[in-house]
Amino acid sequence: MNANHYIGFDVHKKSVSLCVKSADGSILEERRVPAERQALRSWAAERSTPWQGAMEATLFSGWIYDTLKPYAQKLEMAHPAMLKAIGAAKKKSDRIDARKIADMLRCDLLPVCYVAPPAIRELRRLMRYRSLVVRQSVRMKNKIAGLLMEAGAPFNKEKLHGKKYFHQLLDQLEEVPESVQDLLRLSRGAMEMFWSVERRVLERLHQDAGLRARVQLLRSIRGVGQITALTWALEIADPHRFASIGQAASYCGLTSAFHSSADKQQRGPISKQRNAHLQSTLIEAAKLAPRWNPQLAAIHSRELERGHRNRATLAVARKLVAYLLATDKAGVPFQPRSQPTKAGKKAA
Numbered sequence: 073m074n075a076n077h078y079i080g081f082d083v084h085k086k087s088v089s090l091c092v093k094s095a096d097g098s099i100l101e102e103r104r105v106p107a108e109r110q111a112l113r114s115w116a117a118e119r120s121t122p123w124q125g126a127m128e129a130t131l132f133s134g135w136i137y138d139t140l141k142p143y144a145q146k147l148e149m150a151h152p153a154m155l156k157a158i159g160a161a162k163k164k165s166d167r168i169d170a171r172k173i174a175d176m177l178r179c180d181l182l183p184v185c186y187v188a189p190p191a192i193r194e195l196r197r198l199m200r201y202r203s204l205v206v207r208q209s210v211r212m213k214n215k216i217a218g219l220l221m222e223a224g225a226p227f228n229k230e231k232l233h234g235k236k237y238f239h240q241l242l243d244q245l246e247e248v249p250e251s252v253q254d255l256l257r258l259s260r261g262a263m264e265m266f267w268s269v270e271r272r273v274l275e276r277l278h279q280d281a282g283l284r285a286r287v288q289l290l291r292s293i294r295g296v297g298q299i300t301a302l303t304w305a306l307e308i309a310d311p312h313r314f315a316s317i318g319q320a321a322s323y324c325g326l327t328s329a330f331h332s333s334a335d336k337q338q339r340g341p342i343s344k345q346r347n348a349h350l351q352s353t354l355i356e357a358a359k360l361a362p363r364w365n366p367q368l369a370a371i372h373s374r375e376l377e378r379g380h381r382n383r384a385t386l387a388v389a390r391k392l393v394a395y396l397l398a399t400d401k402a403g404v405p406f407q408p409r410s411q412p413t414k415a416g417k418k419a420a
Contacts, residue, residue, distance in 0.1 A: 295361030
C-alpha cells in the first residue's frame with residue numbers, strides 16, 4: 073500500500089507554494105503553482121499517491137480549499153495566529169512556510185480551524201456586506217446632520233431622515249449655499265440607495281429555507297431580533313463545534329484575556345481574538361434585549377447595581393450566547409426556566 077504524502081500549501085493571491093513530504097519527513101517535491109483553478113486542478117489530478125494537505129486561513133484560502141478538497145484524502149485549514157506562534161522562526165520564505173505546514177500536518181501538530189460549508193460561506197458573505205452597507209448608510213445620515221449644522225440651518229432631529237420632512241426642509245432652507253443643498257441631495261440619494269441594497273440582501277437571505285427556519289427558531293428567544301439571529305446562524309454555522317458556553321462566549325469576544333504564570337494570575341481587557349461581527353451584534357442586542365426579556369432585565373439590573381454599565385451589558389451578552397447556543401443545539405423553541413417563588417424556597 074502506498075504511503076500517504078503530506079503537503080503544505082503557502083497560499084498567496086497570485087501563486088501557491090507547496091511542499092510534498094513523506095511520512096518520514098523526506099522532501100519529495102517543492103514547486104510553485106499559479107493561483108488559478110485550472111492550474112490547481114491539473115496539478116492535483118496528476119497525483120497518483122493519496123495525500124493530505126493543509127494551508128493557512130487567509131482572505132483567499134477559501135476558493136483554493138474548495139478547489140483542492142475533492143482531490144485530497146484530507147485537507148485542513150490552519151488557524152493563522154496559532155500557526156504563527158508555533159512556526160516562529162528567524163528565517164521566513166514561502167518555501168520554508170510550506171515545509172513547516174507539511175511538518176505540522178505530518179506530526180499532527182497543526183492548529184486546525186473550522187471551515188464552514190460553501191453554502192454558509194456564501195450567505196455569510198451577503199450578511200457581512202449588509203453590515204458594510206448599514207455603516208455607510210449611518211455615515212450618510214451623520215453627514216446630512218453635519219451639513220445642516222455647519223450651515224446654521226435649524227431642523228428636527230427626530231424627523232430629519234423622513235422622506236417627506238427632508239424635502240420640506242430643503243424647500244424652506246434660507247441663507248444656505250447652493251453647494252450645501254446639492255450635497256444634502258446627494259447624501260440623501262446615497263442613503264436611500266444603501267437602504268435599497270440592504271433590503272435586497274435581506275430578501276436574498278430569506279430565500280434560503282434552512283436559514284429561514286433556523287432564524288425563526290432563534291427568534292423564539294425574547295429580545296433576539298432578525299439581525300441578531302441571522303448573524304448568529306451564519307457566523308456560528310455549526311453550534312455543535314462548541315463544547316461549552318464558555319468556548320462560544322470566547323469566540324464571540326465576550327471574555328477577557330487571561331495570563332497565568334507560576335502563582336500569578338492576571339485578567340486583561342476583552343480579547344482581540346474574536347469574531348468581530350458577532351461581538352458587535354451581540355453587544356448592540358444586549359443593550360436592547362432587557363426591554364423585552366425579564367430574565368435578561370434581571371441580570372442587567374443586578375450587574376448595574378455594582379456600578380458598571382459596560383459590565384452589565386457584557387453579562388447580558390454572555391447570557392444571550394447561552395440562550396442562543398442552547399436553542400440552536402436543541403433545535404426546539406426556547407423555553408425560559410421558571411424562577412422558584414419565595415414560598416417554594418421555604419417549602420424546600
